[in-house]
Amino acid sequence: MCTFNDNFWMPHMSNRIMLGISLGDRRPDQAIRNKTKVTDIPNYDNKMKWKWAGHLARTTDNRLTLRTTERQPRVGKRSRGRPKIRWREDIVKIPGKYWTRVANERVTWRSLTEGYILQWMDDA
Secondary structure, eight states: OOOHHHHHHHHHHHHHHHHTOOGGGOOOHHHHHHHHTOOOHHHHHHHHHHHHHHHHHHOOSOOHHHHHHHOOOOOSOOOSSSOOOOHHHHHHTTTOTTHHHHHHSHHHHHHHHHHHHHHHHHHO
16 A cells, blocks of 8 residues: 555655665755656646646637636635635746737747746745
């Protein structure tokens, strides 16, 4: 049986085992990932989300995915408590309100990719 803690432990420990580094060596995970050339899963996920947002913004037909991304679900005030963050609100932080226009310029969109990924690294 595999628990959450086992899943969290395995990727980090398997890299250390491959390099013969114990926890007592006090090496940071980033340095170990650089040696093994293993990509960091959250960074990869964020990069794919950014690429999908660019693809979605460049679609010309009226697809369901585009309609649900642009949809404003609530009218009026939000409910009490922590605000519900929509998928689109993460994307809007970097290019701004008119992110779909920026995404149509592929060179500009690609240059903003690194900023989007670094935003998540700063939060962690």
